[in-house]
Amino acid sequence: AQKITQTQPGMFVQEKEAVTLDCTYDTSDPSYGLFWYKQPSSGEMIFLIYQGSYDQQNATEGRYSLNFQKARKSANLVISASQLGDSAMYFCAMRESRDFNKFYFGSGTKLNVKP
Amino acid sequence: GAGVSQTPSNKVTEKGKYVELRCDPISGHTALYWYRQSLGQGPEFLIYFQGTGAADDSGLPNDRFFAVRPEGSVSTLKIQRTERGDSAVYLCASSPGGDMDYEQYFGPGTRLTVT
Numbered sequence: 001a002q003k004i005t006q007t008q009p010g011m012f013v014q015e016k017e018a019v020t021l022d023c024t025y026d027t028s029d030p031s032y033g034l035f036w037y038k039q040p041s042s043g044e045m046i047f048l049i050y051q052g053s054y055d056q057q058n059a060t061e062g063r064y065s066l067n068f069q070k071a072r073k074s075a076n077l078v079i080s081a082s083q084l085g086d087s088a089m090y091f092c093a094m095r096e097s098r099d100f101n102k103f104y105f106g107s108g109t110k111l112n113v114k115p
Numbered sequence: 116g117a118g119v120s121q122t123p124s125n126k127v128t129e130k131g132k133y134v135e136l137r138c139d140p141i142s143g144h145t146a147l148y149w150y151r152q153s154l155g156q157g158p159e160f161l162i163y164f165q166g167t168g169a170a171d172d173s174g175l176p177n178d179r180f181f182a183v184r185p186e187g188s189v190s191t192l193k194i195q196r197t198e199r200g201d202s203a204v205y206l207c208a209s210s211p212g213g214d215m216d217y218e219q220y221f222g223p224g225t226r227l228t229v230t
Contacts, residue, residue: 091158105159107155108156
């Protein structure tokens with residue numbers, strides 16, 4: 001089974017609006033971490049946000065927040081007040097405590113922000 | 116400060132040839148990762164180093180792939196008898212280790228094309 005599933009190959013959002021990028025994960029490990037990365041067309045992956053499986057609060061970093069729903073095994077990324085510079089590929093990733101250094105990435109969502 | 120650098124940025128080689136891809140991590144980062152990213156996919160874990168040793172090489176697809184990090188800094192990914200299916204972007208990432216180990220810093224990648 002896929003460890004990380006991103007079902008939206010592409011998304012459009014109007015500048016200044018909020019957008020949610022979906023991510024579901026599959027693990028039987030009770031301890032794990034969830035990540036979101038941004039990959040602009042230049043190719044360099046940029047770390048955005050992290051959520052630990054035992055964290056009670058949803059993670060937030062500036063305009064990024066992670067909507068963590070543990071029972072549903074989902075870890076959606078919410079970008080508020082979209083900017084043109086947010087246009088990029090976004091990848092959800094996970095690592096499990098039993099295999100701490102192996103990161104599993106989804107296939108990504110291409111976000112286009114329209115002016 | 117300087118980020119993760121990778122050389123060459125592009126490499127075109129003929130099927131059957133040997134290639135070496137180099138990664139210079141951020142100074143002081145003890146953890147180093149190699150990933151392979153095929154077109155339209157997320158990064159796929161290859162190998163992880165903690166210091167000089169390969170702590171997890173379970174992602175290497177077969178014995179044509181090998182990686183070293185002899186002095187705990189620069190790493191080289193080596194591919195023997197290249198095949199067309201090896202064509203991909205090879206990403207390197209480093210992290211400080213310890214409690215901040217979740218934040219990986221990626222290089223720009225090496226695009227390998229096997230003709």
